[in-house]
Amino acid sequence: MPPKKKRPVLHAVTVLALLGASGYLTVELRKDEQAKTPATQAVIDELTLEGGTGRQSGKQTWERLKNPERTILRGENGQILATFTDRARTATLRGPSRTFSEPANTKSKVITEDWVRLMPEPWTAGAEKEQWFKSWFKENYGSKKEDLFAIAFQYVQGAPVKKDAQGIPYAGDAVFGPFKPDGVDRLEQNDFYDYLGISYTFRNGTTLAPRQDRYRALDCSGFIRIVMGYRARYPLMATNALGDGLPRTADGMARSKTGVDVIKMQGPAPWYTRPTNIDVLQPGDLLFFKMDHRTGNHMDHVALYLGLDTDGHRVFVSSRKEQNGPTMGDNGGVSRIDGNGFYAGLFRSAKRL
DSSP: OOOOOOOOOOSOOOOOOOTTSSOOOOHHHHHHHHTSOOOOOOOOOSOOOOSOOOTTOSSOEEEEETTTTEEEEEOTTSOEEEEEEBTOOEEEEEEEEEEEEOTTTOSOEEEEEEEEEEOSSOBOTTGGGSHHHHHHHHHHTTOOSOOHHHHHTTSSTTOOOEEOTTSOEEESOOBSOOBOTTSSSBOOOOOHHHHHTSOEEOTTSOEEOOOGGGTTBOOHHHHHHIIIIIITOOOBOSSSSSSSSBOSSHHHHHHOSSSEEEEOOOSSTTTOOOOSOOTTOOTTOEEEEOOOGGGTTOOOEEEEEEEEOTTSOEEEEEEETTTTEEEOSSTTSOSBSSTTSHHHHHEEEEEEO
């Protein structure tokens, strides 16, 4: 349960309109893409050994790999037990198998042994010998305490409300945002403090106040910020320009120097091009999508990569307008980045925090 974050307002700050907080889907394009069945694509979810030893060694072995630069821990049978990427704080650890599903919105299921956790410091080569890591690894490897995936699914449809010691609901079914005056589209720019209904003071001293009509609402980047930041304690910027840490919008996150760009934006702006190789992705990566012609060269949507579902597709969880909140569901486009579906065709880059 997160510590109390309600603090007095130090000064008034007007929340500026932010472009690209989440994706805009035109009705025509959405209908066209929903009519298409994503083609099955062979995918590989195992890391490729590029050097070192460790397979069938009979003991646990640390190895260095490239593209991106990272360290892996192999088990006695050569299996990968953990992955740590240089300059990133997210680590993927093997643990007890879990199933993530959302039967209200999709038949897709993810059965995984991957547990994604946040380290106290960014990884560097040789960090396995440092005391801070030894203490962290001893506490977290094999632990069943909630990780980033468990936290993310505490906001999907039907998720029960959870309250902190002060009675503030910090988890539970979230919506994307209130309806616009047209009664059709939904308002964006809904950050984690809107969902919580409390004023929040960031590390640089900026305090932002929630808006009553946005209570329990999270746009796509707000969803990532409540999971990675408010809950897992990754540093957060107040906006895309104020403070340090994870920026406010999907575009700000995609272009930030924070973390590691495992798939970089390529091709000509403003639409860029779809990546040709997605095998470098790891559960817990942030995925970015270009979806709206009105936002120039901005990335418009961000999602959390889950890995392979039981049908062998690469899937994600994100907060969406059509489904009205965090989902790995099908409404408004299947949550896949392989095949020929809506989101697969608009996927552009990925970052490992």
